[in-house]
Amino acid sequence: MIDNIENVLINGNLRYQWKISQGLENIEVNDKIPKYPVLILTCFDPRIDVHRIFQLNPGDIFVLRNAGNLYTQDTLRSILLTVYQYKIKYIIILGHLDCCMTKIKLLELKRKIPYEFLSYQSGENLDLFSEIRNFFKPFIDVLRNIKQQVENLQRLHMHKPEVKITGMLYDVETGWVFEYDKFKEFAFIENFRKYYKTVLREKKDQFIDFxxxxxxxxxxxxxxxxxxxxxxxxxxxxxxxxxxxxxxxxxxxxxxxxxxxxxxxxxxxxxxxxxxxxxxxxxxxxxxxxxxxxxxxxxxxxxxxxxxxxx
Ligand SMILES: [Zn+2]
Structure with missing residues (x-):
């Protein structure tokens, strides 16, 4: 299977082209990029397909991804570009349940990465040997992490008040996305889980209206x-x-x-x-x-x- 992965992907693209030719898929090319002034910073987890879960099209929004949907120095570069170059008005931190960043075993990881590679990468600004915890930034609570990232981005909001910063929580098992208001009052993800049925009932009412x-x-x-x-x-x-x-x-x-x-x-x-x-x-x-x-x-x-x- 893995040797054949290029064929799998290219065949997938051929199927996509076939669907385009049949009118089952369409590529909307908008003059305005992005169509909506939105940037979503989410996790690299392969179960999250941002365009699918929000039913968006290519060109609709900006999406940034990294392990754990973290606001880092590298994401800052992209965020500044989207805000000052593309006039983004919303930044959404989209975290998710069952995130692998809560399960990282740093010592194990350190043992797996070749010593030579770590020493080669360690320079004046980044000593990977001692900084490995910060570099991989694991966290213990998905919900607290979203709130932390929203808080970290508030400084940008202070300088650019028209840019709204908010968080969302995605359940990879059910496909539901919860707005910030639905979970920000909870201190930990366990509290959220405890009231999950109540929160879900609200979502179902919302769904019936929809x-x-x-x-x-x-x-x-x-x-x-x-x-x-x-x-x-x-x-x-x-x-x-x-x-x-x-x-x-x-x-x-x-x-x-x-x-x-x-x-x-x-x-x-x-x-x-x-x-x-x-x-x-x-x-x-x-x-x-x-x-x-x-x-x-x-x-x-x-x-x-x-x-x-x-x-
Ligand atoms: Zn994740």
Whole structure:
């Protein structure tokens, strides 16, 4: 497997290209980079896919990663660039449950790294032999670490008040992200775990509200499309009737078994006729993808308007 990793990755990219060609993936290229003035500093843990968990697209936000989502000298360089060059307004420290930085055994690690390498890396500014604890910066509490990093960044906020610094907590096992308000009152992660059910109940209420919003958006979206179609027809009624010929639209029709499916038809002088070239076997399911907007993030909800004809 490991010898084959380049093939695995390149095949993955070919699949991605195939999806782009099929319209199943899209690359949105925005003039404005990033689309949202947000920088997320998170852990290098491979279970965290920032774009996936917030349903973002390439180009939407800046993401910085290191072991333990730590505000370090190296991240400072990137942070300053994003703030002063790209006008970032939010910095979010995204920590997570089950972080490996709480489990590092420094002595064991020191024994594993070759002595020659450590001595070669040890210079005037960084003595890795004695600084190994600071260099790898392990921490014992995920929640305290997020709060510590937010606090460390407050100095930047003092000089640049329009930049808001906040923290979030991600649960790698459930996919839930908790806002700073949901956990900042807890002193340790164990307190958070103790009240996890209560916090999760709040998230579920939030989720129910969100689903209602989505359903309304979809209904509004359907009505908007219907209105637009009716408007098109109204406008055409007023125009030259000859121009109506060969206008192709989609209409639901029913089979003998009363199965509903959508098929392209020609609208001729307001009369609907099936296009003789149309083959029902060749038509793929029509999938509507309404774009749902809520603050800062865009979510795509696929809605299958009909099932594939099984005949
Ligand atoms: Zn981690």
């Amino acid at each position: 689903i209602e919003t989505i359903e309304n958006e979809i209904i509004n979206n359907d009505e908007l499309e219907k209105n637009m179609l009716e408007k098109d027809l109204d406008e055409e009624k007023e125009g030259d009737l000859d121009q109506l010929v060969d206008k192709v639209e989609e209409f639901p029709i029913y089979t003998e078994n009363n199965e509903k499916f959508v098929t392209p038809v020609k609208i001729q002088n307001q009369k609907i006729e099936l296009d003789e070239n149309f083959n029902t076997q060749m038509i793929m399911p029509k999938i509507q993808v309404p774009k749902i907007h809520f603050p800062g993030v865009k979510i795509h909800i696929p809605k299958i308007s009909r099932k594939k004809d099984e005949n």
